[in-house]
Amino acid sequence: MASGQSVVRTILFLLCLVSTAVSHSLIQLVSGDRKIRIDDDLYCDSWRLSVENNNAGYWSTVPSRCERFVQDYMNGERYSSDSEVVAEDSLAFVKTVEIAGDGRDVWVFDIDETLLSNLPYYEVHGFGSETYNETSWDSWVNLAEAPALPASLSLYKELEQLGFKIFLLTGRDEYQRNVTEKNLLSAGYTNWERLILRGTSDEGKPAIVYKSEKRAELQDEGYRIHGSSGDQWSDLLGFAVAKRSFKLPNPMYYIA
Template sequence: MARSVSAHRALVAFFLPWLLHCARLEAAAEGTPPWFWPWPPVGGGDDPYCLSWRVMVEANNAKGWRTVPAPCVGYVRGYMAWGQYYRDVGSVADQAAAYAAQISAPAADGLDAWVLDVDDTCLSNQPYYQAKQFGAYDPVAFKMWASRGVCPGIPAMQWLFQTLKGRGFRVFLVTGRDEETLGSSTAANLAAAGFSGYDRLIMRGTGYRGQTSVAFKSAVRRQLAAEGYRLRGNVGDQWSDLQGGCVGDRVFKVPNPMYFVP
């Protein structure tokens, strides 16, 4: 009997770490922590330094960086996958919705509008960047990822999108994705992720290739303004989504410590 118990304990000791590791990976992919895992996640890096670095990123004081600092890869992984990121995005959505509620009812002419970015504002690329250890941007690899059309929707932004539509605002989705190669897959991905009923999906066409995000998105917003739209709000995960011309009456920055777009 004693030998049987010992053998059982040996099997548990051998398989349990592997089972916990698999469960942790599965939960991280779903964006929710398993019930048994402690907070904060193990391997989060130098948290005080990395927290300060993330604040500098969100405040737009850290510019031009190409990769997450090596000591902060674990920290960013934990931030993105273990709850705080989703709470932060939810707070942004709450503030944007509260602001929208303060605006008088959209005019009968239907020209009160909002602009939303797509990547890591509406659709999450977290699985892709986490698999690459938040390394330097690889346009070929990212295009292959985006063409699959499997980016999950970001729940708080799904709610904000529906809230804005429900209040009668026009909603334009503006993305730097290439229209020729990613147009159909992006539209299908948005529909599958709960972003149906937008007024227009505006992507980077051949005339805008090579331009910075600020230049491209400013040109798009100026065109919308020229069409008579009043841009009441502008939501994006990069400061380059929110800078330049015709940025709108108010901008809302979604957190993103995974990458920087000039």
């Protein structure tokens, strides 16, 4: 009998050791996975800062380890908050501008990810983790269903009331004019002075060259470009730049 009890105690002891070892391994696994997630979020937050500051230079897709981070950022409160801060900074500058009243005081807006949000499209296409596909993008544009970015719409309306002439300068092509106008109107944008799209003579030009040339043409017409808003550095840099340029957040893609 004593021998049987000894065997039972030994078995129970071994089971306890195995259970402890398994539990310890699971804790290590969970802790390791949590550490990986924290490390990725920390890296990706720094990567996004590098992108927004234009330190990263050209990049084609979101790093694989940052796909979830970008998705969470774009769908979360931080993206909305960051966009609102950009609009507030823009309005703070606007208050320093004296409007001449001659119709020559101008603000230039990009469209995609500046006035209109294409999140419904990028939710289906990996939030920048997929290589750009012109066919699927054009199909989305033709739907004319992109919603307004709320902070940008508020800024747009404020500028309009203050007497700025608003020019829309986009990398979209001329054949997309009708659907672009339809989308802008349905999203709440009205009374722009001119919608500028890429024509045949602009084909193949880098965005920074194309947009600089179009701003230069406006200046040659006598317009004073006080402000410019865009989600890409190529919307804002180059020549014939605005007195103040305001970069909206966009960690999903980069256009040179």
